[in-house]
Amino acid sequence: MILKVVFIFLGVVCAVGLGRLVGGLTDVDVNEEGVQNALNFAISQHNLKTEDPFLRVKTGVVGVKKQIVSGIKYVITVNMTKTNCMKDGTPEMPYQCTFSVWSRPWLSDMQLLEPRDC
Numbered sequence: 001m002i003l004k005v006v007f008i009f010l011g012v013v014c015a016v017g018l019g020r021l022v023g024g025l026t027d028v029d030v031n032e033e034g035v036q037n038a039l040n041f042a043i044s045q046h047n048l049k050t051e052d053p054f055l056r057v058k059t060g061v062v063g064v065k066k067q068i069v070s071g072i073k074y075v076i077t078v079n080m081t082k083t084n085c086m087k088d089g090t091p092e093m094p095y096q097c098t099f100s101v102w103s104r105p106w107l108s109d110m111q112l113l114e115p116r117d118c
């Protein structure tokens with residue numbers, strides 16, 4: 001009986017240890033340092049890559065995860081809307097995006113990873 005408990009306990013310790021080793025995705029707060037930078041970067045890249053002249057803005061952050069991979073990979077799901085700036089500024093056409101941003105601050109490098117799930 002006691003032996004069984006010890007085995008289960010070891011199993012949990014190993015699983016947690018492995019999780020750290022491979023650097024799984026963990027939930028982080030939207031206000032954590034680095035998240036806003038990554039998010040602003042992703043949205044400006046998203047605006048550069050879209051083919052129409054309408055500005056896209058975020059209307060809400062649904063969730064943020066991060067993973068340590070020779071730097072930090074942020075996976076950010078945001079509600080977006082396509083604005084109609086050329087007319088009266090009324091927001092229209094809401095949609096949701098999940099951006100993956102890879103940040104390596106020591107190289108001043110940030111990249112928006114594909115695929116962008118929008």
Ligand SMILES: *[C@@H]1O[C@H](CO)[C@@H](O)[C@H](O)[C@H]1NC(C)=O
Pocket residue numbers: 059060061062079096
């Ligand atoms: C994002 O959009 C979904 C679907 O429209 C909505 O249910 C959810 O409340 C929104 N979340 C945020 C944080 O804006």
